[in-house]
Amino acid sequence: MVHTLKTSVAGREMKVEYGKVGMLSDCALFISYGDTVVMVNANASKEPREGVDFFPLSVEYVERLYSVGKIPGGFIKREGKPTDTSILHARAIDRPLRPLFPKGYRNDVQIVNTIVSVEQDNLPEILAINGSSLALCLSSIPFATPVGAVSVGLVDGEFVCNPTVEEREKSTMSLTVCATKDRVMMVESGGEEIPEDVMYDGIIFGFEECKKIVAFQEKAMKEFGKEKVEPKLYKVDEEIEKEVREFAFDMVKEAMYIIDKDERNEAMDKVKEKIEEEFGEKYPDAGADISDVVYKMQKEVVRNMLLNEHRRPDGRAFDEVRPISCDVSLLPRTHGTGLFTRGLTQVMTVATLGAVGDSQTLDGIAEEESKTYMHHYNFPAYSVGDTRPLRGPGRREIGHGALAERALEPLIPSQEDFPYTIRLVSEVLSSNGSTSQASVCGSTLALLDAGVPIKRPAAGIAIGLITSEDLSKEEILTDIQGLEDFFGDMDFKVAGTEVGITAIQFDTKIHGLSEKCIKNALTAAKKARMKILGIMGECISGPKEELSKYAPRTETISIDPEKIRDVIGAGGKVINKIIAETNVKIEIKDDGKVFVSSSDAEGVKKALAIIESLTKDVKIGEIYLGKVTKTTNFGAFVEVLPGKEGLVHISKLDFKRVNKVEDVVSVGDEILVKVTDIDNHGRVNLSRKDAIAKKEEEKED
Incomplete structure (x- = not known):
């Protein structure tokens, strides 16, 4: 049967569909929040894993790019190894759940969260924590303490549960809270220098919201949950534990009370050697049990030292920071x-x-x-x-x-x-x-x-x-x-x-x-x-005034966004030429901001000059040093800025009459010209004799 359960969180519907997918998993479900959907599968091995001294829980957070309508980049065009982000989200799911499994449980447990649809207003990582908890609760796996999770934002001084994209952009805090109905299990937060009292209030705000989600999960577990299997929990042989304790407890306590870490570790190594000598032959196959007893004794000694004797292993006060x-x-x-x-x-x-x-x-x-x-x-x-x-x-x-x-x-x-x-x-x-x-x-x-x-x-x-x-x-x-x-x-x-x-x-x-x-x-x-x-x-009280001489120098300029294509050129021809000539890196943003970087300050300066000239507009009345690109019987074409040229009519080449253009200028010559006019079609008219006259006036002044 397909079971559907709904609730409201922060004014949006959270829905669980159980029994619709993954028929062979112990528990498989769709959990959705708005248009964000996570498919959760939870399974456990039937028997404990042999030879391990830990709980083998595996949590996976699988990002599928189809969830946001993307095709993966690169040649292969499929998702590769987990991204750092997916690993971080998997860790955030693992941490609040792991302590709630029975102690001594050694069965392999795997929780797989597959992100199948994403609406950016509703974060899939928050939904995955709730879905993982609910899948475990509905399964036959021995896990029965639901965990709720919410995101908390701080917008205009007010806490917001599960903020939308617009609210997250305004928020000065990004806080994730995971909790049972009684206590807070895990918190992750980033913020813009949030005061302690505000952070505390935000955590408690999130805690209260988590309680509502926990109640929703408890209802689902009561209505649809499977009967829990009776787990085989790892326990140390009682006789072995009794004998090892009687033989070694005082030695362990004496070693653990040594303040110096190296000396303490050396003393514990000697204690373990004595334990091995005493019990190695008598219990040749009980190495794991004996190690576990030693660990438990060390833990008891340290915890008793701290909790009842109010003493730390290195002798510090409880609020003291090390040197x-x-x-x-x-x-x-x-x-x-x-x-x-x-x-x-x-x-x-x-x-x-x-x-x-x-x-x-x-x-x-x-x-x-x-x-x-x-x-x-x-x-x-x-x-x-x-x-x-x-x-x-x-x-x-x-x-x-x-x-x-x-x-x-x-x-x-x-x-x-x-x-x-x-x-x-x-x-x-x-x-x-x-x-x-x-x-x-x-x-x-x-x-x-x-x-x-x-x-x-x-x-x-x-x-x-x-x-x-x-x-x-x-x-x-x-x-x-x-x-x-x-x-x-x-x-x-x-x-x-x-x-x-x-x-x-x-x-x-x-x-x-x-x-x-x-x-x-x-x-x-x-x-x-x-x-x-x-x-x-x-x-060091503040940032150094000078960057390292080995660090790149970066300068920025802003150009008209319409001029970006002039800097890049067809197929990147222009920008690649600038980079090759000046040995710089150039980054151009859509808003026209240009970043030029190099360890060579002169290269940066040269590249900026080229970019400025490429994007600079020709202005009437300005004088330019231009290069003659072509001559005709009626005048000479002169490039005054890169890619921008104008015509010097033969009558404007000199003060005296010019019979032939080549008598005054030739292709490749650099000459001073003044912009006298730009017509409605953007054609530039230039004058050499006006530029010469202008320069002479400036000299006389």
Whole structure:
């Protein structure tokens, strides 16, 4: 049977059609919002995957260009690997759902969101989160806690749920909120320096809207949902756990109380060796169980230390930021560099300035078609002392780079003020907590070092959380290190300036965050951010006045849009000739704005002169140095500007009578001429003798 259920969200209809498509999936549905439609398929393996110590959840967000009436570019003409945008959306779906599965569930679960129709007013990524939650709830997969998701904008001081394109253009905030009926599960936000209290109010506004969507999902689950299968949950053998605990708990506790990270890790390695010696022969096939018991003991020790003893593993106060150092101008040939170190976390960002034409072209389903500011993030194995093959960027790297990019985007100057394409690359050199926020800091230093006139410096920090089993007790931790992140319950990243927040991303390993926790985290993040900004300001207080001598120089001029074709020429002949002669890059916008870039300032100057001459209009009374292109028995044709010529009648060649044009000028001669008239057909009349007379008058004056 086909089941249809409808509700209204922000005054628009959200509709679910279940049973219409994908008959062999555990659950397949169409979820639509306006003309945006997402097809969601959810499936799980019948048995747990052997030999894994994690929950193998796979979330896919598949963009089909037919959804916006496009044919893919390139030679193959079909969609290729997932775009960065689709990877980011898949991560945003994964993060609020993963903590809500039963602990110990090891079956493979795959959720595939295929974007089949897009109306730009209604964002498919928001719809996909709601559709994924509902598909899991309706399926036989052991997932029964619905999650709602909305987008929140801030237009003229008022919050707007699921803003349209027009509202998004006016909005100073882009906020995604995911929540159950009781708690907030995930938040992602970008904003134009939003005050903490406004951001908090926006999150709570979104939370209330999410509750309505959750109620809709609960109704659908009650009416149409399948009976849930009884999952086989992974559990450690009780006898093994008892023996390992009795033997090793005190040793684990002693090791975990060591403040120095390297010494602590070394001590834990020795504990694991002793455990292996004690139980290796007795339980030769129980390596996974023993490792799990060791992990649980470490987690218990750390959480008890934080929650009940009010002590952090490295001895810091709960609101204390680790020691920070900053440096700039490290690399001699790059355009700008920034090195940011916080404790054992260290990131180096390199800024590169390029021509406007170096912008990135985007071939996706969103409205944006190109971007002139990019941020990339690399996390090599050596940053944590490991050895792994170097591969392309993974989902985590793409996500962290996008977060740092979002944090700085509101501060990047417009092309009118700074006509360059900007690329930032953050290299993680050492990792022990929140490298994404360290990359925000390092990138700010690099931009200032490169001379980019950003609106204000930005910094970022990660806030952690430890809660009791029943969520009745909680402790907020400022600047979490790796151990606190690994065994903690929350990673709450906040970036911004002294004025306000530019980016937030938080998710949780528990069943959501309370409103009090969110408010406290925002307050703690602001306090830490102000301290970090002060330290960064001591290193470099503003953008350098001069760009690197290795950076390209870009100049802009505006021409009449009707003259663009004169600069480009037939088949690009004219513009390609200018580029070849001057060794520059030229980018022309539809509004007539021309960007000319080169590391050679003289080349830029020469190219601008050529473009100006190509687009300049011939004016009556002006004197030009022109070139004779043709002679006839009645006069000479002279090119006064590129592609623009006029006639000097034989009577206007000289003061005395001229019998033959060639007696005065020849083809190829450069002569001064004055424009005496332009007729109704645009024909230009010139005079050599008037130009000579004019010049003589100027000399006498």
